[in-house]
Amino acid sequence: MTDDADAVQPQVEEPSxxxxxxxxxxxxxxxxxxxxxxLLLALVPFFAWAGRGEWFEHDDWDYLVQRKAxxxxxxxxxxxxxxxxxxxxVYRAVWSLFGLTYRPFQAVxxxxxxxxAAVFLVVLLRAHIRPWIALITATLLVLFGPAQSNVALKxxxxxxxxxxxxxxxxxxxxxxxxxxxxxxxxxxxxAGLAAVLxxxxxxxxxxxxxxxxxxxxxxxxxxxxxxxxxxxxxxxFAAIGHKDLGxxxxxxLRPVPAAIHFASVLVTGTFxxxxxxxxxxxxxxxxLLIAFVVGLRRSSPERRREGAVPAAMLLGAFVxxxxxxxxxxxxxxxxxxxxxxxxxxxxxxxxxxxxxAFLAEEVVRRWRAVLPVLVVLFLVAVPLNVHELVTHExxxxxxxxxxxxxxxxxxxxxxxxxxxxxxxPFKGVASPxxxxxxxxxxxxxxxxxxxxxxVNTVVATLRISLLVAGGRVTPCHPWRGPVVRHLExxxxxxxxxxxxxxxxxxGGRAVTSLTFTTSSRPAAWRxxxxxxxxxxxxxxxxxARPAPMVCT
Numbered sequence: 062m063t064d065d066a067d068a069v070q071p072q073v074e075e076p077s078x079x080x081x082x083x084x085x086x087x088x089x090x091x092x093x094x095x096x097x098x099x100l101l102l103a104l105v106p107f108f109a110w111a112g113r114g115e116w117f118e119h120d121d122w123d124y125l126v127q128r129k130a131x132x133x134x135x136x137x138x139x140x141x142x143x144x145x146x147x148x149x150x151v152y153r154a155v156w157s158l159f160g161l162t163y164r165p166f167q168a169v170x171x172x173x174x175x176x177x178a179a180v181f182l183v184v185l186l187r188a189h190i191r192p193w194i195a196l197i198t199a200t201l202l203v204l205f206g207p208a209q210s211n212v213a214l215k216x217x218x219x220x221x222x223x224x225x226x227x228x229x230x231x232x233x234x235x236x237x238x239x240x241x242x243x244x245x246x247x248x249x250x251x252a253g254l255a256a257v258l259x260x261x262x263x264x265x266x267x268x269x270x271x272x273x274x275x276x277x278x279x280x281x282x283x284x285x286x287x288x289x290x291x292x293x294x295x296x297x298f299a300a301i302g303h304k305d306l307g308x309x310x311x312x313x314l315r316p317v318p319a320a321i322h323f324a325s326v327l328v329t330g331t332f333x334x335x336x337x338x339x340x341x342x343x344x345x346x347x348x349l350l351i352a353f354v355v356g357l358r359r360s361s362p363e364r365r366r367e368g369a370v371p372a373a374m375l376l377g378a379f380v381x382x383x384x385x386x387x388x389x390x391x392x393x394x395x396x397x398x399x400x401x402x403x404x405x406x407x408x409x410x411x412x413x414x415x416x417x418a419f420l421a422e423e424v425v426r427r428w429r430a431v432l433p434v435l436v437v438l439f440l441v442a443v444p445l446n447v448h449e450l451v452t453h454e455x456x457x458x459x460x461x462x463x464x465x466x467x468x469x470x471x472x473x474x475x476x477x478x479x480x481x482x483x484x485x486p487f488k489g490v491a492s493p494x495x496x497x498x499x500x501x502x503x504x505x506x507x508x509x510x511x512x513x514x515x516v517n518t519v520v521a522t523l524r525i526s527l528l529v530a531g532g533r534v535t536p537c538h539p540w541r542g543p544v545v546r547h548l549e550x551x552x553x554x555x556x557x558x559x560x561x562x563x564x565x566x567x568g569g570r571a572v573t574s575l576t577f578t579t580s581s582r583p584a585a586w587r588x589x590x591x592x593x594x595x596x597x598x599x600x601x602x603x604x605a606r607p608a609p610m611v612c613t
Contacts, residue, residue, distance in 0.1 A: 211403025229266025
């Protein structure tokens, strides 16, 4: 009986080594991820405080004014060279619920930025980078001063690091497994397709996924994950995207040497910003590349396999910088600061920091004595970046407050109903916004209450009452000093030159002033009063040659 009973005893299979490793990896990831999540939740009030002075600018107004969620053309039309269907839907959803109140938009931006940082941490932990290195690296990323001042706090960032980069990283994580294709790969493919609907940053992310899968799972898996999203993007670009004639003609490809120069300035600038150093970004990049390659060559085959993802992401950083340069290298004419915009640097940081963390891990494995030095370097960089973030935001706040209050005050002015509805009060910073749009938004209850002051009222009046346009050439004489004119509705002040400063006079004293800059063509300009009568003082703002002139 005993022998028979033993014979029919069910056999309990021991977990395979692969399953044991997988379970251990899950535990190794879960604990630091939980700790990091607590930190991210604690950072929400900090970002809300740091960004208290932010408001809508530039790109925001395209989504708010010129797009509708129910219009397929609005969802598919490129924005500065990007396919941004998902961000448009997000903007329209928040607008429908909260109108032109910035905080709800900013909450979306902060939330997505922090979620992206959590996904970034998982990427580091999956590469078997020890938790303290991964945690400090991810903290440096989420508090990256020059970038976060434009990323976590500005809703336009959802197109780049709000959606496109985290979705690309999610595809990478879902694709990074052993064995044949399964549902994880299909979910990953869906994430890659969604990333394409957020911005052209997805092109660089697809490159990262393709290289990593080629190294770890072969070309068939790489093609599975890359070809469908890439094909969708190519079809969209061929049909619609190449027609983008927005600012700087982003769909027009720039020369390759200029794109390489742009990429160099962007990548080196990112490393200087991360380390709060100056003029050594090139050396930092070269040291990283050499050390990373040497570290991989001296590692075991298994460790080299784990380094495939950081290596692919590092290459992706250069691909993104070059890709951006192909459409934006004209920014070089404005100086390095224009190239090193926060949302560009943040993408480079996302893609380059895993290689830095991987290298730090290899150094610590070989020479544990350097561990305290690395801790100090990382920990010093974090508060320096926080200081940069807060300083940058504090400097922006007064200008944005004046802009916000002026724009929100415009539809409350009686003169707003008298000027042409097509008047654009803020060309450049809010070009699509017209007086007519503001009046409609006010009637719909979409505009919050502004802080009203006498200065804001005068600035708002000037913004919608004065139109600057090219005029016919008339006799002119040298502009030797300020010119005071009383303009009735429909009358103009004519001048030749590169700009004019207009001050509003009350009782003979200037209340406030606006500066209007012009190009060299046409040769003559006029400032026309389309609102209420007012007394103005005109002052030239350029010492360029030929000298500005006053015309009759």
